Amino acid sequence: MERFSNISMAVVRRLPKYYRYLGELLNNDIKRVSSQELSKITGFTASQIRQDLNCFGGFGQQGYGYNAEELHREIGKILGLDRLYRTVIIGAGNLGHAIANYSSFDKSGFKTQAIFDVDPKIIGEKVSNVEVLHLDKLESFIMQNDITIGIICTPKAYAQDAADILVRGGVKGIWNFAPADLKVSDDVIVENVNLIESLFTVSYLIKEREETNSKKR
């Protein structure tokens, strides 16, 4: 397409939010929305919303606003949600199970093809219709099944090994839940979800809130 990749991550991270809010508008049969209305819903300023959208094209119409359905569809395309992604999950623990069972990923086009583990007790089992295979088979499975995304749900100590296999197999992106910094080749995307860091900010903010409160009195 005609667009560039000098889009800042700040903008990129707002796109899924726009997509979600527009989906909600559509669920409520709202067909038309102005940046001001979107501002009220999302909490971003109208100015920022217009700036963000204009990174990708002029989706609006002066005097009218945006067609909610069209904008939703276009942002979906921008996010790459107009295709199908075959995924594998590494680690059949609780988190691996949770992700395999999470139907909204499936609905959005992210299809889990297999789960990999090393524990002989669970290999061969099925988790929400997806088979658990031995990690030994991961690399060839990726190549034979056109897997785009690997989801790492292993303990920290095994995360880099898992990433190495995923990269050798040729995935394009890794969604990493292990609290480790993966080293991968430049052409592979890594998105980290670090739950413990997220939880620590909760405790930080609770503490901070308490301190400012006790100061006021």
Place this chain on the structure above:
Amino acid sequence: MERFSNISMAVVRRLPKYYRYLGELLNNDIKRVSSQELSKITGFTASQIRQDLNCFGGFGQQGYGYNAEELHREIGKILGLDRLYRTVIIGAGNLGHAIANYSSFDKSGFKTQAIFDVDPKIIGEKVSNVEVLHLDKLESFIMQNDITIGIICTPKAYAQDAADILVRGGVKGIWNFAPADLKVSDDVIVENVNLIESLFTVSYLIKEREETNSKKR
């Protein structure tokens, strides 16, 4: 303490990373570290690291650097990790299970006291030594057991109800895994973990990478 709360979220979100990297240094018996060395490990600039740390106090020593153990301990205190947090999980689905079983939360002082659900089939069961109780009991449980943090692992449609009960019960923070914007009173912290938004940025970045590659050739 003497510190203020005009710390930007950008800084706050780096603190858990510093904490983690310092923990790793200590595991490797490294007692002393300069901002330059930390820069190499973390990928942040040395200048930024010094700026960040100085928001909270002068933990270093000119000509020497930082004492890794002391800095680790101090950042732990800043994050509020020197106390114990009693938590409850709402939603005994896969994600609720995964979080109840995640031992690193426990190790860091976040202790799950009970899991709540409405499904009669699982009420009374135990998930990693924690009992599943009926949602009806949530509010009184929070008050009687000094619960600080509620963890919402319900489907989206029930998330706001769960949040309302948590707030009435008096929690100080909510860790929310449902893709919904919770409305809570100002004195309650909400930290959202939106998995679908995170996954969408993966597909965005994969697509963007492909486009820039195909342009180069």
Place this chain on the structure above:
DNA sequence: TAGATTGTTAATCGATTAACAATC
């Protein structure tokens, strides 16, 4: 046409980086 709202440029704000004096 008059009113509304976008697309876009310019102004502001905040966060990051550079530089260096202070000092261990």
Place this chain on the structure above:
DNA sequence: TAGATTGTTAATCGATTAACAATC
């Protein structure tokens, strides 16, 4: 003391907000 590295101020960079002409 000489060398190293912090703490901190100043400069730069990037992101957000404001403003308004373009136009539906």
